[in-house]
Amino acid sequence: MSNIIIRNADILPMTGEREVINNGEIAISANKILSVGEAGSAPENFQPDKEIDASGMVAMPGLINCHTHAAMTLLRGYADDLPLMEWLNDKIWPIEGKMQPEDIYYGSLLACLEMIKSGTTTFADMYSEMDRVADAAGESGMRAVLCRGLIGIAPNGDEALADGIEFARAYNGVANGRITTMMGPHAPYTCPPEYLEKVMAAADELDIGIHIHLAETLTELEDIKKQHGKTPIQLMDSLGMFKYFTLAAHCVHVDDEDIKILADNNVGVVHNPESNMKLASGISPVNKMLKAGVKVGLGTDGASSNNNLNMMEEMRSAALLQKVSNMDPTVMPAYQTLEMATVGGAKALGMEQEIGMLKQGLKADIILVDFNAPHLHPRHDNFAHMVYSAHSADVNTVIINGELVMQNRQVLTLDEEKILAEVEKCTKELLSR
Incomplete structure (x- = not known):
C-alpha cells in the first residue's frame, strides 16, 4: 500500500450537516484516511507516493x-x-x-x-x-x-x-x-x-x-x-x-x-x-x-x-x-x-466505524466523480446532482482500502475484455445444459 494525496476536489464527506469542502484535499496512508480538509491541510511531514489531481471532480465515500x-x-x-x-x-x-x-x-x-x-x-x-x-x-x-x-x-x-x-x-x-x-x-x-x-x-x-x-x-x-x-x-x-x-x-x-x-x-x-x-x-x-x-x-x-x-x-x-x-x-x-x-x-451493515464517510481514521474507500459534463452544470447543489443527475459513467476514479482500483475509467485490478468473453462463453454453456 502507498501514500496517496487527492488535491483540488470538491469533497462531500457525508459526516452530516451537508458539509462541502471546496477545492479540498484528502491524504491516504496505507488503507486509511489520514486527513480530509482544505488545500494544504495534510500533515506537513506527509510524503505521498502518488498525487491525484481531481480538478472538476467531486470526492465522496464509495x-x-x-x-x-x-x-x-x-x-x-x-x-x-x-x-x-x-x-x-x-x-x-x-x-x-x-x-x-x-x-x-x-x-x-x-x-x-x-x-x-x-x-x-x-x-x-x-x-x-x-x-x-x-x-x-x-x-x-x-x-x-x-x-x-x-x-x-x-x-x-x-x-x-x-x-x-x-x-x-x-x-x-x-x-x-x-x-x-x-x-x-x-x-x-x-x-x-x-x-x-x-x-x-x-x-x-x-x-x-x-x-x-x-x-x-x-x-x-x-x-x-x-x-x-x-x-x-x-x-x-x-x-x-x-x-x-x-x-x-x-x-x-x-x-x-x-x-x-x-x-x-x-x-x-x-x-x-x-x-x-x-x-x-x-x-x-x-x-x-x-x-x-x-x-x-x-x-x-x-x-x-x-x-x-x-x-x-x-x-x-x-x-x-x-x-x-x-x-x-x-x-x-x-x-x-x-x-x-x-x-x-x-x-x-454494522460497519459505520470503518466505512461510509470521508473521515480521519476510516478506511480509504473513495470515489471521484467527474462533474465536467453538461448534465452536471450549473453546479448549484452537488448533493442534488449526485442523486438526480449523475450517471455511473461519471465515476472516474475508485479507491478501495487505500488501493487505486480504477483510474480514468480503467479498472486496474481486472481484465475487462477477458471477463466479458468468458461470461458469454459461460452463459451459452449454462443454457445448453
Missing part, C-alpha cells in the same frame, strides 16, 4: 450496495416481466441448479466490474459457491460481506447449512480484511423456524450476523400470517433472530408494529426500489422507517431483477418513489438519499 446476488449477472435479461414467485420457481431456481462454480466465479467478476465502474466499493452478497464469489471479490479489490444462501426446505438444506458455516468460518477477514461473512437464510417461507434455530446457533457460535429476505411480497406476508399467526418481522422477533445482528433485505410489507420492532432491535434494512418495482412487489415505507429510527441502506438486488447493479440509478429511484408514494416532494431529499447509499449503508 457507494455501498447492501443487498445483491452478484453471480446473477449471468441471468440479466433471462427471465423478465414475471411475478416474483413465478420468476423464482419456474425460471431462476431451475437454471441456478445447473450453475457450476466457474459460472458463479465469472458472473461475480462481471458484477464486481460493473459495480466498480459505477462507484460501488462495498457489496453484501448471498448466493451459493461463495468461495468463488470471495475469489472474485478478492481479485477485484472490492470490500464484500458474503453469505452462503440457505434454503431450509430444500433436500440439501442441512448440507447447505454446513457449507455456510464452513465458508463463514474460513473466509471471515480474508483479503486483508476486505471480506467478512454472515449466515444467509433465504427467507421465512424457505427456512422454517426449526431450521432458523440452527442458523442462529451457528451465528452465535461464529459471532457473526444474519442476512435474510423479509416481508418482500404480499404473498409472503399472507402465507406467514396463515402459518404462524404473525408477520414475517414478528415471527423473526419471536424466534429471537434479532438478538443477532440482522441485515433484512426488502421489508416492503411492514406495519407500524413491525417498524417498531426493527428500530428497537437495531436491524439493518435494505431498500431495493428498482427490483421491488420491476417484480411489482410493492413500495417499502422507507420514509416512515427512517422517521422511526430504523437503519436503512440501499441495494440493487440481483441483476436478473433490476437489471443492473447501478447504485446511481438506485438512489434516484429511491428518492422519486418515496416522493410520489407519499405525495410529498419534500420526502427523501437528496442528502438523505445519498446518506442511505453511503453512511446509511455502512450502519445497516
Whole structure:
C-alpha cells in the first residue's frame, strides 16, 4: 500500500450537516484516511507516493450496495416481466441448479466490474459457491460481506447449512480484511423456524450476523400470517433472530408494529426500489422507517431483477418513489438519499466505524466523480446532482482500502475484455445444459 494525496476536489464527506469542502484535499496512508480538509491541510511531514489531481471532480465515500446476488449477472435479461414467485420457481431456481462454480466465479467478476465502474466499493452478497464469489471479490479489490444462501426446505438444506458455516468460518477477514461473512437464510417461507434455530446457533457460535429476505411480497406476508399467526418481522422477533445482528433485505410489507420492532432491535434494512418495482412487489415505507429510527441502506438486488447493479440509478429511484408514494416532494431529499447509499449503508451493515464517510481514521474507500459534463452544470447543489443527475459513467476514479482500483475509467485490478468473453462463453454453456 502507498501514500496517496487527492488535491483540488470538491469533497462531500457525508459526516452530516451537508458539509462541502471546496477545492479540498484528502491524504491516504496505507488503507486509511489520514486527513480530509482544505488545500494544504495534510500533515506537513506527509510524503505521498502518488498525487491525484481531481480538478472538476467531486470526492465522496464509495457507494455501498447492501443487498445483491452478484453471480446473477449471468441471468440479466433471462427471465423478465414475471411475478416474483413465478420468476423464482419456474425460471431462476431451475437454471441456478445447473450453475457450476466457474459460472458463479465469472458472473461475480462481471458484477464486481460493473459495480466498480459505477462507484460501488462495498457489496453484501448471498448466493451459493461463495468461495468463488470471495475469489472474485478478492481479485477485484472490492470490500464484500458474503453469505452462503440457505434454503431450509430444500433436500440439501442441512448440507447447505454446513457449507455456510464452513465458508463463514474460513473466509471471515480474508483479503486483508476486505471480506467478512454472515449466515444467509433465504427467507421465512424457505427456512422454517426449526431450521432458523440452527442458523442462529451457528451465528452465535461464529459471532457473526444474519442476512435474510423479509416481508418482500404480499404473498409472503399472507402465507406467514396463515402459518404462524404473525408477520414475517414478528415471527423473526419471536424466534429471537434479532438478538443477532440482522441485515433484512426488502421489508416492503411492514406495519407500524413491525417498524417498531426493527428500530428497537437495531436491524439493518435494505431498500431495493428498482427490483421491488420491476417484480411489482410493492413500495417499502422507507420514509416512515427512517422517521422511526430504523437503519436503512440501499441495494440493487440481483441483476436478473433490476437489471443492473447501478447504485446511481438506485438512489434516484429511491428518492422519486418515496416522493410520489407519499405525495410529498419534500420526502427523501437528496442528502438523505445519498446518506442511505453511503453512511446509511455502512450502519445497516454494522460497519459505520470503518466505512461510509470521508473521515480521519476510516478506511480509504473513495470515489471521484467527474462533474465536467453538461448534465452536471450549473453546479448549484452537488448533493442534488449526485442523486438526480449523475450517471455511473461519471465515476472516474475508485479507491478501495487505500488501493487505486480504477483510474480514468480503467479498472486496474481486472481484465475487462477477458471477463466479458468468458461470461458469454459461460452463459451459452449454462443454457445448453
